Amino acid sequence: MNEHVHDTADLTKNQTLVMGALTRSKGPLSAYTILDQLRDNGFRAPLQVYRALDKLVEFGLVHRLESLNAFVACRHPGCDGDDTIAFMICERCGQVNEITDTALAARLKQLAGEASFALKKTTIELRGLCRTCQAA
Amino acid sequence: MNEHVHDTADLTKNQTLVMGALTRSKGPLSAYTILDQLRDNGFRAPLQVYRALDKLVEFGLVHRLESLNAFVACRHPGCDGDDTIAFMICERCGQVNEITDTALAARLKQLAGEASFALKKTTIELRGLCRTCQAA
DNA sequence: GCAATCTTGTAATGAGATAACGTCACACAC
């Protein structure tokens, strides 16, 4: 088995349950919301969720949205190789759109380089209204 | 007086105290850290800090760092007009560098436009090591 | 078997943020 790329078949029981909750959801979920949804599956404590989330984020199956303190299942096929992901978060319907852009990533790397900053992780979160919600 | 641009002279007592704490600090501070620093000035409750912070952020004198749940005094002269600010946060020494870049902002606006996303606020936070901390 | 390692369960606590209430000071109309 590939040791870097994970799919849902590799997951433990708790990881599978948490992944399922996120995949079923239309938008991001907080850890405690996930906990509530999994009470019937034997979840009793936040740590059960957080431990699973840590792994899922590590595997690249889930992204953490810093500005929401919430988590979302990755729906961007092929964001594995890319560590510069921009999230467009609709403040009305909660929908999250995940995009990568080489020009954007290149510009950020350029800026970091000019400042001699050793870039490890980038967080880009755009807040606003999605196409649908602008009409309403 | 200009009704949009604020300087420290416009601030209330609590706002001045919170602004002072942030200005004195080399790096970002959490609301509760600020609270502790201002106990001697009569601060007793988190809300006193949060209320002041809300206003200071609104005035553009302070920025909130989403990935740290912390606040930092603006040290970027002229970031008023620019709503696309990138923060470079050193994970070792905590120093925060604030930069604006027209190419970066333009690309983000472009991407939002292509998705018909009505952009309201952008969060860009780069984590890594500053020049000094890479040597050590 | 046995040790090393990983995963899990549980309780307690720490850290970040807001709700709900009442008070006070001040500007401004009447």
Added chain:
DNA sequence: GTGTGTGACGTTATCTCATTACAAGATTGC
């Protein structure tokens, strides 16, 4: 001057988010 609206302030309680600490099972490799 009295009423009224507005904004800042103080206090308590509560809510949400996240981690520490400790113990117990499961898994793997030898």
